Amino acid sequence: MLQRCGSILTRRFSASNLLLSEEQRHLKEMVYRFSQQHIAPIAYEIDKTDSCDYRSLWPKLGELGLLGVTAAHEYGGSGLGYLDHVIITEEISRGSGSIGLSYIAHSNLCINQLVLHANEQQKKKYLPGLCDGTKIGGLAMTETGAGSDVTSMVTRAEKVDGGFLLNGSKMWITNGPYGDYIIVYAKTDPIKGKRGISAFIVEKDFKGFNCAQKMNKLGMRGSGTGELTFDNVFVPEENLLGPLNEGVYILMKGLNFERLLLSAGPVGLMQAAYDVVLPYVGVRKQFGEKIGHFQLIQSKIADIYTALNASRIYLYTIAKSCDHGTSLNEDCASVFLFNAEQGTQMALQAIQVLGGYGYINECPLGRILRDAKLYEIGGGTSEIRRTIIAKALMIKHHKD
Known part of the structure; x- marks a missing residue:
C-alpha cells in the first residue's frame, strides 16, 4: 500500500518533482513511508493527550539520518542542504504537525545554528547526540x-x-x-x-x-x-x-533558514488535508450523486490543489536559492507568509467540503486547522513578515 501511494505521490506532483534530483525524490518517498508508518498512526493520540514519546521517536529519525540534515558526517550528520531539509520537514508534518514543529526546533533552530556558529569543541560535544536522537534540542x-x-x-x-x-x-x-x-x-x-x-x-x-x-x-x-x-x-x-x-548577528543569520523550514510545515499539513478531501468527495453521496460531481465542490478541489502546488513549488524554489547562497530576506519571509496563510485557508476549505464530518474530532481536519494556524503566529507573525518584505523592497528600489 505504501509503495502504491508513494508512486501516486511521485506522479501526481510532477511539476514540483522537476525541482528535485533523483536522490531527493527517493528521500521524499523514504520519509513519506516512515512518516505514514510511525508518525501518522499516532497523530490523533498525540493531539488528544498533548504528549509524545520523543525519547523513542527521535532515535528512529536519527538512524535514518534525518535529524542532523545540515551537519557534517564527522559529527554524525548527513551533510545535506536546505532543500533536503524542507523535503523531510514537509513529509514529517504531513504525518503530524506537532511532531513536525518539534522537528524544526531540534534540527534547524538548534542543530543548524550549531552548524553555522559553534566552534570545533562545541560541535564535537553537542552535535553527535543531537544527530543520533539521544539528545533533544531547542x-x-x-x-x-x-x-x-x-x-x-x-x-x-x-x-x-x-x-x-x-x-x-x-x-x-x-x-x-x-x-x-x-x-x-x-x-x-x-x-x-x-x-x-x-x-x-x-x-x-x-x-x-x-x-x-x-x-x-x-x-x-x-x-x-x-x-x-x-x-x-x-x-x-x-x-x-x-x-x-x-x-x-547569530540570530539574524539563522532567521532566513528558520523561516524557510517553518514554511515547509504548512505544505505538509496542506498535503495531509488533500489526502483526506480527495478520497471523500469520491465516495460521499448526496441527492444520488457523489459530491465530487457537484461544480461547487469541484471548484474547491481545484483551489485546494492549486494552493498546495503553488506553495510547494515556491518552497522548493526558495530552498534551492538558500542552497546556492542567493536567498534574500524578503524571499524567505514571503514564502513563509504565503504558505502559512494558504495552510490555514486550505484547512478551512477542506472542512467545508466534508461538512459535519469535517467538524468532528475523529476527522483529522480540525487538528490540521489548529496546527496550521500556528504558522501565522510563530516565528514572527504574518504582520511582521509583511513589514520585512515591504521594507526590503523599498530599500532596494531607492538604492536603484
Whole structure:
C-alpha cells in the first residue's frame, strides 16, 4: 500500500518533482513511508493527550539520518542542504504537525545554528547526540515582553570568573519542557541594546535552569511548549556560542533558514488535508450523486490543489536559492507568509467540503486547522513578515 501511494505521490506532483534530483525524490518517498508508518498512526493520540514519546521517536529519525540534515558526517550528520531539509520537514508534518514543529526546533533552530556558529569543541560535544536522537534540542529567544522586538529582552548574562550567570525567563519555547540542549539568548551588555546580546548553549542539568510550566495550546499539541526560568544559572565560558555581544548577528543569520523550514510545515499539513478531501468527495453521496460531481465542490478541489502546488513549488524554489547562497530576506519571509496563510485557508476549505464530518474530532481536519494556524503566529507573525518584505523592497528600489 505504501509503495502504491508513494508512486501516486511521485506522479501526481510532477511539476514540483522537476525541482528535485533523483536522490531527493527517493528521500521524499523514504520519509513519506516512515512518516505514514510511525508518525501518522499516532497523530490523533498525540493531539488528544498533548504528549509524545520523543525519547523513542527521535532515535528512529536519527538512524535514518534525518535529524542532523545540515551537519557534517564527522559529527554524525548527513551533510545535506536546505532543500533536503524542507523535503523531510514537509513529509514529517504531513504525518503530524506537532511532531513536525518539534522537528524544526531540534534540527534547524538548534542543530543548524550549531552548524553555522559553534566552534570545533562545541560541535564535537553537542552535535553527535543531537544527530543520533539521544539528545533533544531547542532555541530560546522569546520572552513575555520580547518577541519580534529583541531589544525588549530582559534576560541577562553577567560575566563572572570562568563563565556567566544567567538570570531571567523565556516563554513559548518549543521543546522547552524536555530539551537537553537549549540555545539561549541573553543581554550581556544592556547599554548596547541589540548589540549587547549573546548566545549560549545551556544544558538542562545546569543548576538553576528549570521549565516552570508547559503551555496548554490550541494546536500543535504534543509539541511541548514551555516557560524556561534561569536563577543564577552558571554557564561555562566555553558554552558561549559565537563571539560575545554578537548574538543578534547569530540570530539574524539563522532567521532566513528558520523561516524557510517553518514554511515547509504548512505544505505538509496542506498535503495531509488533500489526502483526506480527495478520497471523500469520491465516495460521499448526496441527492444520488457523489459530491465530487457537484461544480461547487469541484471548484474547491481545484483551489485546494492549486494552493498546495503553488506553495510547494515556491518552497522548493526558495530552498534551492538558500542552497546556492542567493536567498534574500524578503524571499524567505514571503514564502513563509504565503504558505502559512494558504495552510490555514486550505484547512478551512477542506472542512467545508466534508461538512459535519469535517467538524468532528475523529476527522483529522480540525487538528490540521489548529496546527496550521500556528504558522501565522510563530516565528514572527504574518504582520511582521509583511513589514520585512515591504521594507526590503523599498530599500532596494531607492538604492536603484
